[in-house]
Amino acid sequence: xxxxxxxxxxxxxxxxxxxxxxxxxxxxxxxxxxxxxxxxxxxxxxxxxxxxxxxxxxxxxxxxxxxxxxxxxxxxxxxxxxxxxxxxxxxxxxxxxxxxxxxxxxxxxxxx
Amino acid sequence: xxxxxxxxxxxxxxxxxxxxxxxxxxxxxxxxxxxxxxxxxxxxxxxxxxxxxxxxxxxxxxxxxxxxxxxxxxxxxxxxxxxxxxxxxxxxxxxxxxxxxxxxxxxxxxxx
Numbered sequence: 001x002x003x004x005x006x007x008x009x010x011x012x013x014x015x016x017x018x019x020x021x022x023x024x025x026x027x028x029x030x031x032x033x034x035x036x037x038x039x040x041x042x043x044x045x046x047x048x049x050x051x052x053x054x055x056x057x058x059x060x061x062x063x064x065x066x067x068x069x070x071x072x073x074x075x076x077x078x079x080x081x082x083x084x085x086x087x088x089x090x091x092x093x094x095x096x097x098x099x100x101x102x103x104x105x106x107x108x109x110x111x112x
Numbered sequence: 113x114x115x116x117x118x119x120x121x122x123x124x125x126x127x128x129x130x131x132x133x134x135x136x137x138x139x140x141x142x143x144x145x146x147x148x149x150x151x152x153x154x155x156x157x158x159x160x161x162x163x164x165x166x167x168x169x170x171x172x173x174x175x176x177x178x179x180x181x182x183x184x185x186x187x188x189x190x191x192x193x194x195x196x197x198x199x200x201x202x203x204x205x206x207x208x209x210x211x212x213x214x215x216x217x218x219x220x221x222x223x224x
Contacts, residue, residue: 004155031210042118042216043156043201050210058211090155101212103148103155 002027004104006091012110013081021076021107023091030096032074033058034066036087037106043090049074050096081111115139116204118215126223131189133218135202138183142204146212147176147187150199159200160187163207192222 004025013019025032033048035058045058049068063085065077074093078085091104117136125131135145143164148156162169162176162185169176175188189196199219203212 033210035214040216042116043203043214045211045213048210056210059213092155100158103157105153105155 002102004091004093004102006089006104006107008107009105010108012112014112015082016080019078019081019109021078021089021091021109023074023076023104024072025074025091025093025102026072027093027095027102028071029093029102030071032068032091032093033101034064034074034076035090035092036060037090038087046076046089081109083111085109086111114216115142116202116213116215118200118202118218120218121216122219122221124221124223125192127194128191131187131192131196131220131222133187133189133200133202133220135185135187135204135215136183137185137204137213139204139213140183141206142213144205144207144209144212145176145178145185146203147174148201148203148214149196150201150217156201189220192220194222194224196220197222 007022030051034046035043044060047066049055089107092101094101146161147159149159150156178185199217201217202215205212
């Protein structure tokens with residue numbers, strides 16, 4: 001089954017404790033992206049990657065890092081999480097030339 | 113400044129009637145537009161798209177209309193069904209882009 005998986009689905013952590021949210025897709029997609037969803041703000045893009053070792057900033061990259069060492073994986077790293085990073089995070093992937101972006105189920109992060 | 117706006121946070125419609133969801137954009141470079149549907153505890157799923165060379169695109173009960181001069185698009189659902197109850201996001205960007213800007217979403221409730 002074609003899918004995008006994220007782990008963990010739920011995470012409660014404390015300020016400053018480094019964490020990684022993993023994202024994996026099994027569709028051999030070139031493009032992957034991370035979004036956060038906040039009330040009244042919709043979905044905002046954090047980072048995206050057009051292929052292995054190619055990443056670029058989205059609209060709200062501050063406080064986040066990403067890496068793309070393999071085509072299937074695109075982890076999101078919060079080196080020093082802060083409460084304003086409490087949000088619902090979505091990973092997505094798509095083939096380069098198509099418009100259908102497949103989203104993962106989301107990771108709800110709470111930073112205390 | 114929000115480049116993609118969905119001014120109605122919520123909409124209630126009777127089953128069988130038409131649902132009309134609206135979206136406005138400000139960037140004239142945007143020429144590709146998409147609608148996504150999101151159920152609770154799931155990631156958004158692609159619904160329908162339209163490019164600026166067209167002013168209408170249909171897929172079953174879903175039709176998207178684009179008014180380029182007004183920088184406005186709308187999603188029509190006819191007839192509406194209870195299973196259509198979800199949050200609907202519009203997204204826009206230059207064609208072939210990897211950076212779509214999402215609106216804040218409209219929560220549609222279809223009443224049985």
